[in-house]
Amino acid sequence: MGQSHFELEPPYFTQTPSKLPAKNHFCFANSIVSASHIPRRRCDIYDLHKELVPYAEAWSWQNAIVEEKKALSEKNEDLADSLIVLQHHPVYTLGAGSSEGFLNFDVKNPPVDLYRTERGGEVTYHGPGQLVMYPIINLRYHEMDLHWYLRSLEEVVIRALSSAFAIEASRIEGLTGVWVGNQKLAAIGIKVSRWITYHGLALNVTTDTTPFQHIVPCGIWDRQVGSVKGLLNEKIMSKGCREDNHLPDDQELIDIAHKSLITEFCEVFQVDLGINLYDEGVWKTSSPATSKS
Structure with a gap:
C-alpha cells in the first residue's frame, strides 16, 4: 500500500513583478508562431524519459531549481530555462485545493503513494508509460500570462500527437488538457511563483489506465482517460488485422513521443536545447545546478 503525504497547506500566493516586454505571440487557431525575430532562449534539460523517478525526488528537484531562479531573478540575473522529462513510479497527486471527494479510496490507506502538492487542478495519476514534462521557465522572458502558458502547454501536446502519430487532438472549451x-x-497542472513556472504536463503514451478508476481524474465525472497506445490500437483494429498493421513496442512509442514533445516544446516556446544535465550527473545532487544563459 502507499503513503499519504499531505504536509502542504494553502494559501499559495505569489508576488507580482513589474511588467516586462512580451516575447512570443501565438495564433493557435492557425498554429502560427510570430516570434521569429526574437532571439531564442536556451533551455537546459534533465532528460530522464526512460527512468522511473519517485515523485518526491522530482518534486524536490523542481523546488531547488525554482528557488535558485527566484534568487537570481531578484538580483536581475538571468538563467537558462529548464525542462525535466521523466516517468514516475505509480503515484496519485492532488492540487492545492483539490477535493478528497474525488478519491475512490481511503485517504489514510491509498493503493499507492498520495501527495498533496502546490499545483493547480484536481487529482491525477502518474505512472509508467506516461511522459511527464516539468518546464521551469521565467515567464518574464516569454509571456506574463497564465492563460497563454496553459494554452502553450496544450499546443505542445497537440502538435506532438499530430506530427508523431497522426492523432488529431484538440482542446475542450472550459477544460484544461488535451483530448481526442x-x-x-x-x-496539465501548474504552479507559478514570481512568474517562474513548475509542475507541468503528463501525456499518457503506453500508460495502464486502470489506476485512473480509483479517482475522478481532474474532477471530471463524464469523461474518459485514454492513451496514445490505446488510440493507435483502435485505429489498427478499425483497419482490420492485416500483417502490416502492428504497433511499435512500448519503449519505441515512448521514444517517439519523447522526441516529438521535445521538438514541439522548443518550437512553441522558442527555445534551443542546451546542456542535458542528466548526462552531466547534476540531477543526482540534492540541489540541481542550473546554468546562466
Whole structure:
C-alpha cells in the first residue's frame, strides 16, 4: 500500500513583478508562431524519459531549481530555462485545493503513494508509460500570462500527437488538457511563483489506465482517460488485422513521443536545447545546478 503525504497547506500566493516586454505571440487557431525575430532562449534539460523517478525526488528537484531562479531573478540575473522529462513510479497527486471527494479510496490507506502538492487542478495519476514534462521557465522572458502558458502547454501536446502519430487532438472549451473525442490524453497542472513556472504536463503514451478508476481524474465525472497506445490500437483494429498493421513496442512509442514533445516544446516556446544535465550527473545532487544563459 502507499503513503499519504499531505504536509502542504494553502494559501499559495505569489508576488507580482513589474511588467516586462512580451516575447512570443501565438495564433493557435492557425498554429502560427510570430516570434521569429526574437532571439531564442536556451533551455537546459534533465532528460530522464526512460527512468522511473519517485515523485518526491522530482518534486524536490523542481523546488531547488525554482528557488535558485527566484534568487537570481531578484538580483536581475538571468538563467537558462529548464525542462525535466521523466516517468514516475505509480503515484496519485492532488492540487492545492483539490477535493478528497474525488478519491475512490481511503485517504489514510491509498493503493499507492498520495501527495498533496502546490499545483493547480484536481487529482491525477502518474505512472509508467506516461511522459511527464516539468518546464521551469521565467515567464518574464516569454509571456506574463497564465492563460497563454496553459494554452502553450496544450499546443505542445497537440502538435506532438499530430506530427508523431497522426492523432488529431484538440482542446475542450472550459477544460484544461488535451483530448481526442471524449478521451483525455494529457493532463496539465501548474504552479507559478514570481512568474517562474513548475509542475507541468503528463501525456499518457503506453500508460495502464486502470489506476485512473480509483479517482475522478481532474474532477471530471463524464469523461474518459485514454492513451496514445490505446488510440493507435483502435485505429489498427478499425483497419482490420492485416500483417502490416502492428504497433511499435512500448519503449519505441515512448521514444517517439519523447522526441516529438521535445521538438514541439522548443518550437512553441522558442527555445534551443542546451546542456542535458542528466548526462552531466547534476540531477543526482540534492540541489540541481542550473546554468546562466
